Amino acid sequence: MRPMARTTGSHSDITGPRIRAAALKLFAKAGYAAVSMRQIAGEVGVQAGALYLYTPDKQTLLFDLMDGHMADLLAAWQAEPKGQGALAALEAFVRFHIRYHLDRSDEVFIAYMELRNLEPANFTAVEARRRAYEAELEAILAEGQAAGAMAPGELRLTAMAVIAMLTGVVTWYREGGRLSRADVEEEYWRLVRGMVVGGP
Amino acid sequence: MRPMARTTGSHSDITGPRIRAAALKLFAKAGYAAVSMRQIAGEVGVQAGALYLYTPDKQTLLFDLMDGHMADLLAAWQAEPKGQGALAALEAFVRFHIRYHLDRSDEVFIAYMELRNLEPANFTAVEARRRAYEAELEAILAEGQAAGAMAPGELRLTAMAVIAMLTGVVTWYREGGRLSRADVEEEYWRLVRGMVVGGP
């Protein structure tokens, strides 16, 4: 059996995650460039020097948060039940995207806002995951078009439009407000269906 | 008559705008917090100290760019011909928004990304202009609903969805690519019409 948790001393198994959580929170609120390693350390309750036991530098801390988020997003979508047919898959995508993004608004915010603060190699890696996610939606639209269930028009433009529209929910939705999450999912799905099923 | 422009010496009438242009470019590329006053001065070709003849501080430089952009946007929309009826006004809004945003991608980028770097009073001012712009679209949707020409559902949600979707064009559109600006306007208008005219 493992020994009881010590009340003081070693915390290597929890300090790492706490540092990432603090960095996430602060980066989301003030932006990567505006947050100092001292602030992150202060949030965790350690000294600045101690951070470097868990991350080689500030840039890697940012990259780990962003890349981890995108990897989790892709994995979660791939694990999501899709139903039958392209229209059902599109509905699943819309509801999944909203739900996932509302649950992780800090991660989403960073993943969209801090791209320019990634070093080139890190940017490339994160961007590849983003393109993969966008390609998932594009494939659904292509399938729907081929099956005659949708008329989405220009595929990439439509995919980008849908994702931008859905992601925007994090900028205005407030918990406990006029609309419930279920309302929001429903409304957005109605809008997206109108966009891609539509007419002449 | 005014004297001929001097080739050296006083430049007070052009240095101010050049500083704002340099700040705009650098803020858009690297972010407000990551750009130093020395970099801005270097871009203009003056020393850092000289900047303070044209702006009291860095924060005011950011605020002037953001507030000026929002004011210009509102004024340009109010000067735009709207056609007759809510559907024509909606089409005008879509085409105007895309055109204006593609023409000023740096300003747009800053106006959306640097809100959190504004001091509270400045934030309030910029935010008020943004709400006014969003209210313009919301009013069109309300009018269309009242006239029975649209079924936009939840008004504020739909307005936010449309604006997020349209603004997203600056993140993927590249001049000289597969689609012309006219193509993009046309496609987005088709998507928006499907969203708000739609069915059951």
Added chain:
DNA sequence: GTCTATATGCTGATAGAC
């Protein structure tokens, strides 16, 4: 594993020469 102390350098902003 965390601390204190420190290196090296850059920051926004100002003072005063020219």
Added chain:
DNA sequence: GTCTATCAGCATATAGAC
């Protein structure tokens, strides 16, 4: 109007005590 020189402070990251 722009320059050089400078202030006071904070940045990231490291070294070494405990």
